[in-house]
Amino acid sequence: MFIAANWKMNLNKKSIKSFVEHLKIYKFSKNVQLCIFPPTIYIDFLSKLIKNIPISIGGQNCHHQSFGAFTGEISAISLKEFGCDYVILGHSERRIYNKETNEYIKKCAQFGIKSSLRPIICVGENLDQRENGKAIDFIEKQITDCLPEDFNELTIAYEPIWSIGTGKIPLQSEIREMHKNIKDIVFSKSKKNVKVLYGGSVNEQNIQEILSINNVDGVLVGGASLKIKDFLAIYGSAVKHLKNYNI
């Protein structure tokens, strides 16, 4: 079970420090892995603060070249050097605001893997595609075009755009169908298994329901990961869920 906390462009030194103070006294279970994705500038700061806490760190994006004239970009090699294990790629906000394409995301994933990072590739349909029955085909194309040529370990985050930050989540049957489909598509193309996380308005109230859906291997949490109380409530629910199912 994996919980990814995507802080996006939020928090600062003071709030991060206070967040970590609460983590220091928390008893973590080894069955639920946690990874925080802070704004790039705070990666080193956070990494030092949590060095004795079993939480990984990741970048919110990376470039597909090791170094060079790419103003404002972040290299996978630098993420690795500063203690990152994971990198989120192709988040819908980057696809929309930074015009990242599937082809670009694939190149970044390949370079991330080469730099020993574990990519979490985000996919997700918009409301129009969902309402017109095009979600499955759209996601299939995103996966096909973003899938790295070679990988050992890969995670896909299914994040319907219409669910991000809106408080709306798909029906259980829709999440089940999409996650199964994603696993089948990746397997048919690579003969490898992937983990699939659900992302979009995950909170303390719906986490149990989401985790009980087949083929949900964890969650990618945005807004609810910014407040320590909500974050720990989500984590605690995931631990409880595993205990209930004796996993």
Ligand code: PGA
């Ligand atoms: P949200 O964001 O949990 O605030 O909906 C999720 C995401 O964008 O990764």
